[in-house]
Amino acid sequence: MDFRILKRILGLIVSYIFMWGCFSLSAQVNFVRVNQIGYYAHSTKQAILANMDATEFEVRESVTGDVVFRGELSEGKHWKQSNETLQVADFTKLTKPGKYYVYCLNEKSHPFEIKEKAVYESLAVWTLKAFYLWRASIDIKPEYATFNGDDYSRKMGHADDTVYIHQTAATERRPAESFVSAPRGWYDAGDYNLYSVNASVSLHSLALAYEMFPAYYKSLNLNIPESGNGVPDILNEMKWEYDWLFNMQDEDGGVYHKLSSLRFCTMIMPDKDDLDRYMIGKSTAATLDFAAAMAMAARIYKEYDSIFPGMSDRALKAALRAWKWAEANPDVHFKNPEGVRTGEYGDMGRSLTDEVFWAASELFITTGDKKYFDKLDFMEMFETPNWSVVNTFGLMSLAFHKEKISKIVNIDPIDRKFKGLSESIYNMCHYCPNLVPIKKFEWGSNGVIAVNGMILGLAHQVYKSDKYKEAMLSTFNYLMGTNPTDYCFVSRFGTRYPRNFHDRRTTAFGKYEPMPGYLCGGANPGQVADCGKMNYPSSQPARCYLDKVCSYSTNEIANNWNAPMAGLAGIVENIIGRWTDSSK
Numbered sequence: 001m002d003f004r005i006l007k008r009i010l011g012l013i014v015s016y017i018f019m020w021g022c023f024s025l026s027a028q029v030n031f032v033r034v035n036q037i038g039y040y041a042h043s044t045k046q047a048i049l050a051n052m053d054a055t056e057f058e059v060r061e062s063v064t065g066d067v068v069f070r071g072e073l074s075e076g077k078h079w080k081q082s083n084e085t086l087q088v089a090d091f092t093k094l095t096k097p098g099k100y101y102v103y104c105l106n107e108k109s110h111p112f113e114i115k116e117k118a119v120y121e122s123l124a125v126w127t128l129k130a131f132y133l134w135r136a137s138i139d140i141k142p143e144y145a146t147f148n149g150d151d152y153s154r155k156m157g158h159a160d161d162t163v164y165i166h167q168t169a170a171t172e173r174r175p176a177e178s179f180v181s182a183p184r185g186w187y188d189a190g191d192y193n194l195y196s197v198n199a200s201v202s203l204h205s206l207a208l209a210y211e212m213f214p215a216y217y218k219s220l221n222l223n224i225p226e227s228g229n230g231v232p233d234i235l236n237e238m239k240w241e242y243d244w245l246f247n248m249q250d251e252d253g254g255v256y257h258k259l260s261s262l263r264f265c266t267m268i269m270p271d272k273d274d275l276d277r278y279m280i281g282k283s284t285a286a287t288l289d290f291a292a293a294m295a296m297a298a299r300i301y302k303e304y305d306s307i308f309p310g311m312s313d314r315a316l317k318a319a320l321r322a323w324k325w326a327e328a329n330p331d332v333h334f335k336n337p338e339g340v341r342t343g344e345y346g347d348m349g350r351s352l353t354d355e356v357f358w359a360a361s362e363l364f365i366t367t368g369d370k371k372y373f374d375k376l377d378f379m380e381m382f383e384t385p386n387w388s389v390v391n392t393f394g395l396m397s398l399a400f401h402k403e404k405i406s407k408i409v410n411i412d413p414i415d416r417k418f419k420g421l422s423e424s425i426y427n428m429c430h431y432c433p434n435l436v437p438i439k440k441f442e443w444g445s446n447g448v449i450a451v452n453g454m455i456l457g458l459a460h461q462v463y464k465s466d467k468y469k470e471a472m473l474s475t476f477n478y479l480m481g482t483n484p485t486d487y488c489f490v491s492r493f494g495t496r497y498p499r500n501f502h503d504r505r506t507t508a509f510g511k512y513e514p515m516p517g518y519l520c521g522g523a524n525p526g527q528v529a530d531c532g533k534m535n536y537p538s539s540q541p542a543r544c545y546l547d548k549v550c551s552y553s554t555n556e557i558a559n560n561w562n563a564p565m566a567g568l569a570g571i572v573e574n575i576i577g578r579w580t581d582s583s584k
Ligand code: 9MR
Pocket: 189, 190, 191, 264, 342, 343, 552, 556
């Protein structure tokens, strides 16, 4: 027997014994990790190998096992997030379309494809269709909701024509227990509530992807009820959310923080949830995020005024009223009031200057009015944005629109800050043994990674530098399988994907296969108590992920993770896939 294989078997035995000694119950199974969907024939192709201690690898044809490529592995580097020694297997030079697996010392990767065209097109479609499937206030029809033979149609849930004003949002004109109608929108996540902050943040990712590649999105048919109306389907889908978001603005311009029941319902279908729903609280963060998202709507729907009459103007007016309210109410923080136990998306104890930055950025880009630019404080820190720290969303939009706005203002600070951000994310990725930009694994780590992927894609577009493109690709690969958990993190894509995510619909459907197109939250060592600490496979941050319904801390789905995932898939199709109008 080959000495290396013997060494490997001994190593396995030792690590099994070691792992039994720790709290871990299941041993690690995957050592050779690939993008489980596959690779473009002309693009860089990399696999990540863990704890192999080998020098060479092979790529083999998936059915015959014929060796089609031999390559050298990079030197191993220890990754403290997974406590593994990782090596990169580069097989870029293999360009022949086909189905393969990577092989090394008796270990095999999942199979993957090398193709010339549309490698991630279905991913780009279904990560957006996920939002259609998330729609409130409408029957989900089988002709739009069937994936590989599985039908996820369902009855309408939540008409939301009677949403009570909670005492925390009451005014003289809309007193407590009066009601408003606020239909439409997308369920936030695995729960059926709708939150203004997270809605706005999710719309940014989708709007930016659209602004980056309008021709691509004009051609992308999502097969949703509005398809064929002359508007790109991504904008049709986003309109369902915007239609609802308009409802979240009170007559005084302030925006309700959330539309929610008082507690979470059980794991039932939307139409079975009969808990009363309320407009709860008003907050400066929700109002400014709303202003930002509406300012974006004003510019992206302008072109479609004849099909959605008045939408663009209405969005701009709503944004301006929200901005005004926030100027008069600069620090109304949100915290769940007593008796309310649904998602918080709160900002207690945090500064709201990042929300001002985002709203002012979008208002400036849309209106060209310098007074908004003058509000921008470029001395702030710009890091990966998330629902609670949003200034970088504004910086991303400014960077994308810098040519246009350079006619009005000096864009040096935009360039300096966006370049600095791009470099820091690039370095995080480049120096990470797993080639993924993440500093700390936390709730929604996959969302953080997807947003970073979008930033790298944007950096490539802005600076035309290939290094950002390569880092974007390895970031994307992580989500599709080159990660320590062995999962392709989007449901129904790749070979091994989450099946039991924390989602009321998927659980209530009770089908063997889960709903398609959903990115789950990802590894997060912080909350292991939800399923019991002992049930998690590892306490290592990057391996602390559990495909069980109970694990809402690692295995829920959410708008603000799916939106950058969808955006990234579209950006990858364009930048890596070199999409053109005629490439179909
Ligand atoms: O189902 C809820 C999920 O959507 C939330 O993200 C999560 C955190 O707020 O909470 C889940 O609900 C749990 C609740 O907080 C505690 N009891 C168990 C619930 C899940 O079954």
